[in-house]
Each structure stands twice: as structure tokens, then as C-alpha cells.
Amino acid sequence: MRAKIDAHLAEKKQNPPIQIFRYRYKDAVVYYETSPCCDQFTNLYDQKGKLICHPDGGFTGRGDGNCADFNKNKTEEKLVWQDPRQ
Template sequence: MKAHFEAKKANPPIQVYSYQYKGATVYYETAGCCDQFSNLYAADGKLLCHPDGGLTGKGDGQCTDFTKARTEEQLVWKDPR
């Protein structure tokens, strides 16, 4: 989260959600705006893929089932600025 506070505030504000996906806890970080990739991280912090965003809005194509397969959504953090 430190990197977010050092950067200019995004519009809309960045949010991080936890989900269960393929039997594991993952963390989904929303994109700030416009044609930016969202990020999906493993519990150990490893970047798994970009589920959505980018020029097409469909991410990087590496986890196309994320939106349908994810469960147990919980908001973990939202930029309070």
C-alpha cells in the first residue's frame, strides 16, 4: 500500500479485494483509470495475471475465468484519500 500513497491519487480510488480462486486466496487490485490493467496476486504477493483492463478491457488473457470463478469477495483495502 505504501506505493499507492507515494503515487498520485487514482480516480476512482484503488481498492484491493480478497477472493477464493482455484482453491487459493488471491488479491485483486483495481486499476485507477482508463485502459490500465487490474492486477491479481497470489497470497505470497506474486503477480498472477491482469484479469481486466488494458485497451480491450479484457486484461492480458491469462486468467479469463477469474470473474466467473472467484468467490468469497472481501474488501481488504480502499485508498482513503
């Protein structure tokens, strides 16, 4: 996730700020990355940083459909990082 954070900091600040949360989902630790705005997919990564799916966002707001149960089944939410730039 460090590489993803560094990449965000190298880009223009987003509004709303990008956040990364850690959850437990399907007996594994996963990382959820918010999107900056409107009609963009959010990203869900495994512990190694491999993209699993897009749980929400996009034109329908429902993501790519590959983890449609994420919001219902996620647990143990913890904010890992939020863009600190004002």
C-alpha cells in the same frame, strides 16, 4: 500487500480510488487490485504478492487472457483496502 498499499499512498491519489479485494480463486486466496482508470490492466496477486495475471482492463477490457475465467470463478469477495484519501 502492505508494500503495495504503501506504494499507492506514496503516489498521487487516483480517481477512482485504488481498491484491493481478497477472493478465493482456484482453491487459493488471491488479491485483486483495481486500476486507476481507462485502458489499464488490473492485477491479480497470489498470497505472497506475486503477480499472477491481469484479469481485466487494457485496450480490450479483457486483461491479458491468462486468467480469463477469474470473474466467472472468483468467490468470497472481501474489500481489504481502499485508498482513504479524499
